[in-house]
Amino acid sequence: IGLIEKKLKNRIQWKGLDVSRPGDADDSVATLQADIENLSMDERSLDERIREMQERLREMSEDENNQRWLFVTEDDIKGLPCFQNETLIAIKAPHGTTLEVP
Numbered sequence: 001i002g003l004i005e006k007k008l009k010n011r012i013q014w015k016g017l018d019v020s021r022p023g024d025a026d027d028s029v030a031t032l033q034a035d036i037e038n039l040s041m042d043e044r045s046l047d048e049r050i051r052e053m054q055e056r057l058r059e060m061s062e063d064e065n066n067q068r069w070l071f072v073t074e075d076d077i078k079g080l081p082c083f084q085n086e087t088l089i090a091i092k093a094p095h096g097t098t099l100e101v102p
Helices: 022-062 064-069 074-078
Strands: 004-008 011-014
Touching: none
Parallel strands: none
Antiparallel strands: 004 011
């Protein structure tokens, strides 16, 4: 952003702001504030979309008509990159069951 300048391998010089052009700093601040406001609006929009998708997923999973489709196959899991060349053990157990693997 032009505030420092590297002079040598281990030497950095502070340049600071150019006080001969004070209007530029004000313009930069205004631009950055506008960018922050735009990014905040984008973030709020994305948060709302995430909330909506979570709600839709919850509604779909609670719908009795969808219960028979709520499963994954061995091939679905094996196809995930994070499980490539890994040992995978699937266990069906009641809620709250704990499993210790030495």
